[in-house]
Amino acid sequence: MHHKRRGLKRQANGPRSQKTPTQLALRFGAVLTAVAVWLVAAAGVSGAQETSSQPPDRKALLELYEATDGANWRNAALWGSEAPLEHWHGVTTDRDGRVIALRLPDNGLSGQLPTGLGVLDRLEVLDLSYNEIVGEIPGELSALSGLRVLDLSSNRLERPIPPEIGDLAQLEVLNVRNNGLWGALPTELGELAVLRVLDVRTNSFSRPIPAELGRLASLTHFHGSGNRFSGEVPVELGALELLEWLDLSRNQLEGAIPAQIGGLSSLRWLDLSANRLTGEIRAEFGGLNSLLRLNLSHNDLSGLIPVQLGTLEQIEELLLSANELSGPIPPELGNLSTLERLELDRNYFSGSIPSRLGGLGRLTHLLLSNNELTGWMPPDLGTLTELRVLDVSTNELSGRIPDDVGSLRNLEQLDLSANRMSGRIPAVLGRLSQLKRLDVRGNELTGRIPSQIGSARSLRELDLGGNRLHGVMPSSIGKLTALERLRLGNNELSGAIPHSFGQLAKLTVLELHNNNLTGEIPASLGNLASLRHMKLAGNRLSGQIPAALGRLGDLERLDLRYNALSGELPASLSRLVGLTHLWLGSNDLSGPLPPWLGELGNLRWLDVRINHFEGEIPPELGGLSNLVALYLSYNSLSGEIPAELGNLERLQMLIIRRNALSGEIPVELASLANLRWLNLWSNDLTGEIPPELGSLAKLERLDLDENMLTGEIPPELGNLTSLTELWLNNNQLTGSIPAELGNLTNLRRLYLMVNRLSGEIPVELANLEKLQRLYLWGNQLSGEIPPELGSLTRLTHLYLIDNQLSGEVPAELGTLTNLQQIFISANDLSGCLPAAWESLETSADDLGTLGLPHCPADTP
Secondary structure (H helix, E strand, O other): OEEOOOOOOOOOOOOOOOOOHHHHHHHHHHHHHHHHHHHHHHHHHHHHHHHHOHHHHHHHHHHHHHHOOHHHOOOOOOOOOOOOHHHOOOEEEEOOOOEEEEEOOOOOOEEEOOHHHHHOOOOOEEEOOOOEEEEOOOHHHHHOOOOOEEEOOOOEEEEOOOHHHHHOOOOOEEEOOOOEEEEOOOHHHHHOOOOOEEEOOOOEEEEEOOHHHHHOOOOOEEEOOOOEEEOOOOHHHHHOOOOOEEEOOOOOOEEOOOHHHHHOOOOOEEEOOOOEEOOOOOHHHHHOOOOOEEEOOOOOOEEOOOHHHHHOOOOOEEEOOOOEEEEOOOHHHHHOOOOOEEEOOOOEEEEOOOHHHHHOOOOOEEEOOOOEEEEEOOHHHHHOOOOOEEEOOOOEEEEOOOHHHHHOOOOOEEEOOOOEEEEOOOHHHHHOOOOOEEEOOOOEEOOOOOHHHHHOOOOOEEEOOOOOOEEOOOHHHHHOOOOOEEEOOOOEEEEOOOHHHHHOOOOOEEEOOOOEEEEOOOHHHHHOOOOOEEEOOOOEEEEOOOHHHHHOOOOOEEEOOOOEEEEOOOHHHHHOOOOOEEEOOOOEEEEEOOHHHHHOOOOOEEEOOOOEEEEEOOHHHHHOOOOOEEEOOOOEEEEOOOHHHHHOOOOOEEEOOOOEEEEOOOHHHHHOOOOOEEEOOOOEEOOEOOHHHHHOOOOOEEEOOOOOOEOEOOHHHHHOOOOOEEEOOOOOOEEOOOHHHHHOOOOOEEEOOOOEEEEOOOHHHHHOOOOOEEEOOOOEEEEOOOHHHHHOOOOOEEEOOOOEEEEEOOHHHHHOOOOOEEEOOOOEEEOOEOHHHHHOOOOEEOHHHOOOOEOOOOOO
């Protein structure tokens, strides 16, 4: 398209002279002749211009087309054709046919910018935003002396901004946001005297912001958020009198905020959030009378909120969250009649909530959570009829929830959790027809859940957990058809689970744990097709697990622990293929463990401990490739441990204690490279401890005690350097204690008692610097007690009783001043006891039965 300039005709003063018809005809003919001559001349001039002026522009545009994969542009209409350039998509020319604007936003350009663009010396607007341009910004663009707008935003440009950009004396808008540019901003940008908009947000710029930007006297908008700028906010920015928008959020700026910023009388938007700024909020900010938004959140600001902020007569958003601000909330903030958002959460504010905040009639968001506020919640807040979000959670508020909250007709979120509020839940909350989230968990609320809560039909989340609510759960909750999360756990609720809960078709989370609920699990819960988490643990539920739960196809976590459920596991649960956690421990479930458990391929946690399951462990469990924890303890399982469990590559916890398992420990368990705890305690296992277990490098605890294991302790166990506890007691192990156990430098507890171990106590055990308990009693150990054990200064329990040890008690053991229990009798010890033990206060020992005196104290 042509860019045309129109002039104004000047008319002569005075009346026109009268012409005869002949004169008019002659004059009209002369005009036609002149026009014809002019048209011919103009055509010649135009052709000359196209020949002499357009080819450089045409060539530069074709270079851009080739360099940025023009064949795949979204719109390349007439590009590369012989048509005049003004007809090419996105190109604007002046009356001479020269390119003055190139606008190709979101057009699929990819590749690097050619340096030839620098020949477009009449270009005023270059907009290539929202493309896939890569590489660097060509320094040759500095030749575009008339450029007013340069927009390269939302590309994939890299490297620093070339300093030559500072030569663009006519530049008014520089927009390079959303790229991958890095390095320092060039100081030369301070030479752009007419620059109005500087947008460099969401790049990787670093280093301090140049003080030279303070010379940009025409600047109205500076967007620098989402970079890695460091250093302090330049004081020089306080000289930008026309600045309306200053956003330096999400950087690494530090130090105090310059007081000079408070002198920017045109400022409407100030965002310095998510930096490392320190010091106090400047009282000078109270003079920013044009300010609409002040965001200083997520810094390290301290001190009080200046009362002067109460004079910001146009402020709409005051955001000071996540700092270290303290003291009372100034009542003067109640003067901010235009305020819509007040966010003071995650600080250290104390005192009461000012009742004058009830005068903020336009307020939509009030966030005061995670402070140290005390006192009652002021009833005056009930006048904030525009309020949509009220969050005062995690404070020390007390008293009752005021009935006035029921007047907040536009309220969508009410969070009073983690306070010390008492009394009943007001029935008037049922009037809040817009309420989507109600969270009062973690208070001291009492009484019953009001049935009127079922009238708040917009509720998506209802969390009343962690209070002292009692009585039955109202069936009206089943009318909350928009409800997605229902949390009533950790109360004193009683009675049966209402069948109406099965009507909550959108429910994804149901938590009723740790109450006094009785009766059976309603089969209607099987209708909750969207349910992902069901937690009914810690009640007194009885009866069988309903087969209807097998219809919960989206269920990921099922927690029925600590109830009185009975019967066998329903086969329908095999359809819960998305299940990741199945907790059934501490019930009265019985029958065999069904092989179909091995079909739950997403299962990460399987806990069936403390039930009455019997029979063998299904080898199909070895197919649970995602399993992290397997708890089968305290059942009546028998038979051998399936070798297939060695296929559980991700398993970290294998706990099968207190069953009736027999046979040998499968060597295949040594393949469990991620295992942290192996507990086979109290079974009927026989055979030797597989030396291959020494390859379990991540093992932290090994419990093989109270079985019938024989043979020697494998020296390979000394390779388990992550081990903190080793329990091999109450078996039939023989041979000597391997010296290699001295390599277990993280070991805190070593239990080898009640075996048939012989030989001497290895000196190498003195290397176990973290050892707290050493139990070697009830063996056939001989020789002397190694004096080197005196280096085990963290030892609290030493049990050497009932062996065949001889010789004197080493004086070096006197350094074990943390001992709480010492038993060394039933040996053949002689000499005297360490002098330090005479004043040692223990909870239990047998030193008085030895008949040995204490050694005299050493003299200087």
